[in-house]
Amino acid sequence: MAASEPTTASSPGTSMLPAARTRRIIKEDKDIFACGADSLFLISKATEYFVETLVREAYEFSRLDKRKTIQYKDTAKAVQSIEQYDFLGDIIPMTVPLKKSSGEKNQNR
Numbered sequence: 001m002a003a004s005e006p007t008t009a010s011s012p013g014t015s016m017l018p019a020a021r022t023r024r025i026i027k028e029d030k031d032i033f034a035c036g037a038d039s040l041f042l043i044s045k046a047t048e049y050f051v052e053t054l055v056r057e058a059y060e061f062s063r064l065d066k067r068k069t070i071q072y073k074d075t076a077k078a079v080q081s082i083e084q085y086d087f088l089g090d091i092i093p094m095t096v097p098l099k100k101s102s103g104e105k106n107q108n109r
Contacts, residue, residue, distance in 0.1 A: 015044035022047070057082055 015022075022044050026035045035043075057078040058070045065074075072095065079085040079092045 013041075015041060016048055017044045019044065054078065054085065057085075 019040060023035065023040055026032055026040070026043065054075065055070065058074040061074040061077045062068065062070045072092075076092050076094045079088045080094055
């Protein structure tokens with residue numbers, strides 16, 4: 001197995017995400033009345049692929065800092081620097097140091 005391959009691969013026709021939870025999330029959308037098993041599977045696989053690619057990008061940022069563990073700041077850097085993840089900018093923002101944050105509050109007074 002090459003280093004770039006995932007260590008936990010699901011067998012064909014299965015998803016690593018629980019179908020019941022995926023179905024529950026889909027049912028939260030009031031615009032969707034029904035979701036077939038094939039649609040549920042495709043949504044689960046697309047979600048797996050999305051998470052895998054985001055984690056791979058975040059891992060590259062952790063390697064640049066000479067670390068093997070992904071931290072929040074690595075994911076935030078990936079979201080900020082890769083145009084594909086622009087829609088996550090409000091959900092995964094860059095962290096602001098406390099000193100800088102409190103300094104801005106004092107300037108606004």
